[in-house]
Amino acid sequence: MTDIAELLARRERLFGPDVPTFYKNPVHLVRGEGAWLWDADGRRYVDAYNNVAHVGHAHPWVVGAIAQQAAALNTHSRYLHEGVLEYGERLIATFGNRLDTFLMVCTGSEANDVALRMARAMTGKCGFIATDNTYHGNTALVSQLNARKPPIGGRGQNVRLVPAPDKLRDGREFARHVARAIDSFEEEGHGFAALILDPYFANEGFPTLPKGYLDPMASIVRRAGGLVIADEVQPGFGRLGSHFWGHQRAGLAPDIVTMGKPMGNGYPLAGVVARREVMEAFRKGFGYFNTFGASPVAAAAGMAVLEVLADERLEENARTIGQYLLDGMRTIEHAQIAEIRGAGLFIGMELADAPQGMSGGDLAARVVDAMREAGVLMGRTGRMGQVLKIRPPMVLNREQADLLLERLGDVFAEIHG
Amino acid sequence: MTDIAELLARRERLFGPDVPTFYKNPVHLVRGEGAWLWDADGRRYVDAYNNVAHVGHAHPWVVGAIAQQAAALNTHSRYLHEGVLEYGERLIATFGNRLDTFLMVCTGSEANDVALRMARAMTGKCGFIATDNTYHGNTALVSQLNARKPPIGGRGQNVRLVPAPDKLRDGREFARHVARAIDSFEEEGHGFAALILDPYFANEGFPTLPKGYLDPMASIVRRAGGLVIADEVQPGFGRLGSHFWGHQRAGLAPDIVTMGKPMGNGYPLAGVVARREVMEAFRKGFGYFNTFGASPVAAAAGMAVLEVLADERLEENARTIGQYLLDGMRTIEHAQIAEIRGAGLFIGMELADAPQGMSGGDLAARVVDAMREAGVLMGRTGRMGQVLKIRPPMVLNREQADLLLERLGDVFAEIHG
Numbered sequence: 001m002t003d004i005a006e007l008l009a010r011r012e013r014l015f016g017p018d019v020p021t022f023y024k025n026p027v028h029l030v031r032g033e034g035a036w037l038w039d040a041d042g043r044r045y046v047d048a049y050n051n052v053a054h055v056g057h058a059h060p061w062v063v064g065a066i067a068q069q070a071a072a073l074n075t076h077s078r079y080l081h082e083g084v085l086e087y088g089e090r091l092i093a094t095f096g097n098r099l100d101t102f103l104m105v106c107t108g109s110e111a112n113d114v115a116l117r118m119a120r121a122m123t124g125k126c127g128f129i130a131t132d133n134t135y136h137g138n139t140a141l142v143s144q145l146n147a148r149k150p151p152i153g154g155r156g157q158n159v160r161l162v163p164a165p166d167k168l169r170d171g172r173e174f175a176r177h178v179a180r181a182i183d184s185f186e187e188e189g190h191g192f193a194a195l196i197l198d199p200y201f202a203n204e205g206f207p208t209l210p211k212g213y214l215d216p217m218a219s220i221v222r223r224a225g226g227l228v229i230a231d232e233v234q235p236g237f238g239r240l241g242s243h244f245w246g247h248q249r250a251g252l253a254p255d256i257v258t259m260g261k262p263m264g265n266g267y268p269l270a271g272v273v274a275r276r277e278v279m280e281a282f283r284k285g286f287g288y289f290n291t292f293g294a295s296p297v298a299a300a301a302g303m304a305v306l307e308v309l310a311d312e313r314l315e316e317n318a319r320t321i322g323q324y325l326l327d328g329m330r331t332i333e334h335a336q337i338a339e340i341r342g343a344g345l346f347i348g349m350e351l352a353d354a355p356q357g358m359s360g361g362d363l364a365a366r367v368v369d370a371m372r373e374a375g376v377l378m379g380r381t382g383r384m385g386q387v388l389k390i391r392p393p394m395v396l397n398r399e400q401a402d403l404l405l406e407r408l409g410d411v412f413a414e415i416h417g
Numbered sequence: 418m419t420d421i422a423e424l425l426a427r428r429e430r431l432f433g434p435d436v437p438t439f440y441k442n443p444v445h446l447v448r449g450e451g452a453w454l455w456d457a458d459g460r461r462y463v464d465a466y467n468n469v470a471h472v473g474h475a476h477p478w479v480v481g482a483i484a485q486q487a488a489a490l491n492t493h494s495r496y497l498h499e500g501v502l503e504y505g506e507r508l509i510a511t512f513g514n515r516l517d518t519f520l521m522v523c524t525g526s527e528a529n530d531v532a533l534r535m536a537r538a539m540t541g542k543c544g545f546i547a548t549d550n551t552y553h554g555n556t557a558l559v560s561q562l563n564a565r566k567p568p569i570g571g572r573g574q575n576v577r578l579v580p581a582p583d584k585l586r587d588g589r590e591f592a593r594h595v596a597r598a599i600d601s602f603e604e605e606g607h608g609f610a611a612l613i614l615d616p617y618f619a620n621e622g623f624p625t626l627p628k629g630y631l632d633p634m635a636s637i638v639r640r641a642g643g644l645v646i647a648d649e650v651q652p653g654f655g656r657l658g659s660h661f662w663g664h665q666r667a668g669l670a671p672d673i674v675t676m677g678k679p680m681g682n683g684y685p686l687a688g689v690v691a692r693r694e695v696m697e698a699f700r701k702g703f704g705y706f707n708t709f710g711a712s713p714v715a716a717a718a719g720m721a722v723l724e725v726l727a728d729e730r731l732e733e734n735a736r737t738i739g740q741y742l743l744d745g746m747r748t749i750e751h752a753q754i755a756e757i758r759g760a761g762l763f764i765g766m767e768l769a770d771a772p773q774g775m776s777g778g779d780l781a782a783r784v785v786d787a788m789r790e791a792g793v794l795m796g797r798t799g800r801m802g803q804v805l806k807i808r809p810p811m812v813l814n815r816e817q818a819d820l821l822l823e824r825l826g827d828v829f830a831e832i833h834g
Contacts, residue, residue: 052492
């Protein structure tokens, strides 16, 4: 048995306090393969949480691509490299014609930091809108959009957080809040630059929304001369099963798309795709250069991910295993299960508050910890943490789905009792 | 022959305009080893520029460490991992006792973005000072410090750029400018949070400074209750030959140290080391989490770099080959050579303006392009780009140094006419 307490003490000594871990009893992982993870004591877990290892933990094709390119050359974009161009061209082909230019960075936070400045460069304005229950990253600028923990130094007057779709299931009402925020920017002299959202509203608990929900918002943003930024860090790269990008599923035509976690299967690769004139406004305004961003190794990792997604038909797997999980979860009985929803391999189970008992958020926390003890890693999301979140590597197979369903049924049965 | 014009056209189509390349005739690199690089036509170059490949291009020990860890596991710091702790503990041991906590990120820009907010969290103030000829990174916040190209949306009133040591070789005068900036922050209500500098002043052309140059500045910053941030992206990791960190050579005791490029030999790894109370103020204030930052693969890459530095005695190599280069460069004769200076493998040759001829900056540009054609990659820096910059991988050997010196002599002889 590894000594978890000792590892936690070493962490606190080295990293300082408040470095978050998952679970009351944190997991000490040492190995992964597909959607399996192993801890230091040899215990195996189904990974139903990690979207970074998008095509599976330690996928040999991706590891090989990284190793091979790192053994040949790893420089930056002040030199020319064909691999970087080939990767970018292949990635761009997954978008419509409007979104045809690409900028490579290392993290989703960097991508959103750039995207917000692109909007500023394009519009000359500085007002930004996000939802009041979101997270887009950790740079000084992007943390201005944090709904849950305010940024260091406080939130600027040029940022408005509008009620998220988890509260407003009517798209016209959502749009009215956006319109009010835009008006206030104009009144206060900031002007309106952009609205940023995750088109799947993952942090908001991915509520089920009617078709066309975002249309009224989009036309208001357009009329006001602002841009729409789609943060695809969570829904992108085929996870939703039906569309390669979340905004395509939502019927939204963004001006800028940002992407991160799954892009390099763990290699620090993220990116911004934008309409040409938006990219031009930014490139000319700032002369952006990112040393590690457009490296040959990053491109090799990104290309390998696209190749595996296609070769192993992982969008199809997300669709079929996702539906299998949805169907299975719907057979679990518990008085507090309010809704089971999702798309592809991004599935949620919303838990209601018990009339005279546990809140949905407390129940979800208990379920997540019990599942960890039962050998399945999952998370929770939503405003009160009341939505169980299942967002596994895209290679989750039937055996692993069965194990997840069986353990989830057991855990709910026990909490019943 | 690869078609450079076609690659440039593909780049502009994919990335948009104004994506910087080196040299009038950009280099299309395909392979590297040690301090050698090869282009697509099989031509070999001495790399006298790239500090990212700190222990040499494609170093097999680093490539192996990355490949091995990527094949086992690549997750993030919400799980426990010993490799991450072992790396951080070894890195921290290179600092004095005061600097004993560590935060891992992916890029030097992210590191400085965090460092500035640490100062803000610690002091509760928001005024930042940098030199007027520097670059610390590309996020929205950090680009506020850019001296050469103003940030998108303009520079905030809470940022002051003071005259850099390339203009002020007197440390007391430098400190007086800092004191004036601090006073103006107090008058305008921003308060003073921190001064950030590269202790080697690499972007400022690394002028030769008297011992104790930074002492008057440091005591003024302390008295004002502000912090000193040392940006070690360029001088750190033993490059200067005499000390592992630039601030140690400069006799400066910073509160926060940031590091980047050389840290993972090309793997996107960067970091912030800080006094415990500074780290605590930040961690408690924000709850920072960086998905790719503290990954087992990043730690494996970083550890491999520290191991190679020690095993191959690369600080010693930097000292001896650096001195050999300095001595050799001093035998080159040209009327515009004003000064040859440097430490370890970070060497500059300052070129003066010709009385009735070429400026030092124009001459340096000609030399850099001619050296590229002659098979040696180098750069230039300084306020007018008048300082030839030699900052090769730490493994530069005698053969490569000789080749560099021979070509540099030839190029200066030709420009003589």
